[in-house]
Amino acid sequence: MNYTTFIQPKEAAENLNNPNFLFIDCSYSLADKNWGATEYEKAHIPGALYADLHDDLSGEIIAGKTSRHPLPQKEALVKLFSNWGIDKNVQVVAYDATAGFMAAARLWWLLRWAGHENVAVLNGGKGAWTAAGYPLTNAVRSLQQKDFVASFNDNLLASATEVLASIEAGNTCLIDSRTADRYAGQNETIDPVAGHIPTAVSKPFNAKIGAEGVAEPSVYKEHFKDEYAKGNVVFYCGSGVTAAYNVLLSVYAGYPIPKLYAGSWSEWITDAARPVVTGA
Structure with a gap:
């Protein structure tokens, strides 16, 4: 089954060891740009990578011209998604620390823009995952590079x-x-x-x-x-x-x-x- 909007914690947990599922922690705080990475290092869903809103999910800020979080360049996104090991067979599950989904929704949109439909946001975020009794870890996943083939819309x-x-x-x-x-x-x-x-x-x-x-x-x-x-x-x-x-x-x-x-x-x-x- 493919998930294209939201995925429930139970459904995500059932695929925790599925090699075609990739969890990505997008936790971020506008008040403290280091907070999300620190929280990831403390505890995250097993096998999850970390995506930084500022460094990974945004492009270069040009004062007086761009927004505070401009879109990344297309080439940079293709390289990033390839480095993360995303190809057409991978189901991406993006999540935030809370139910706010702010940065997780940004990753969802970037992947949809790039033509990858199998991406969903974890409903309730890490909080709902933890409340349901599912595991967390501080082990860091090794990158498994694949070729991400983009079709930007x-x-x-x-x-x-x-x-x-x-x-x-x-x-x-x-x-x-x-x-x-x-x-x-x-x-x-x-x-x-x-x-x-x-x-x-x-x-x-x-x-x-x-x-x-x-x-x-x-x-x-x-x-x-x-x-x-x-x-x-x-x-x-x-x-x-x-x-x-x-x-x-x-x-x-x-x-x-x-x-x-x-x-x-x-x-x-x-x-x-x-x-x-x-x-x-």
Whole structure:
């Protein structure tokens, strides 16, 4: 069986010794970039590799031009996935320390962008895995390099130019995945400009997630119903990371995979000519 959105801890544990399953720990904290790697070194799912949001799942930051977490170059991603031992037969299971899935969803999206569909996020993260009594270890897995054959789908991406044009044309439903206060321009402590992109609606990435993980797909089908009824859905967030979680949820709900404005708010505001609004 292939898993393409979420996998439950029990299902993952049943495949712990499956040579075609690869677990990847994506735990990360924006407040402390070393935290995730330290947590991985302490204890992780047996056989799991570690993916660093900043070093592995993001590209080079160019001040005044890119987001805080720009997409990696395609060549770099192919090399990374090959080094990790991912080929067409490998089922990737990405997970975070908690049920937030922030960086795990980013890895899920990067692999889908690169054409690899057999990737799922562990529902509930390492917390749910541990609560279920499944094992952890501090042993480090040896790399087993394979040839990752990519087929990048750039139709999954929206550029700042496209977003601006869609605002003027009124033909796109733009969804802001940040928390509601940041969308409204309140309590902005991360980016130098507060507010959101005009016409965007607020759908915080963590609005429908509990400590145990995700609910049934029908919950998210309803959650995004009005937005998908408008068509041409594009998600964004602060730097293109948490928006990937909303993309994952929408696919889990049964909707077609939407576009991601990967540059997101932190790229949008690098050009003062791009419009900004505040308020709920």
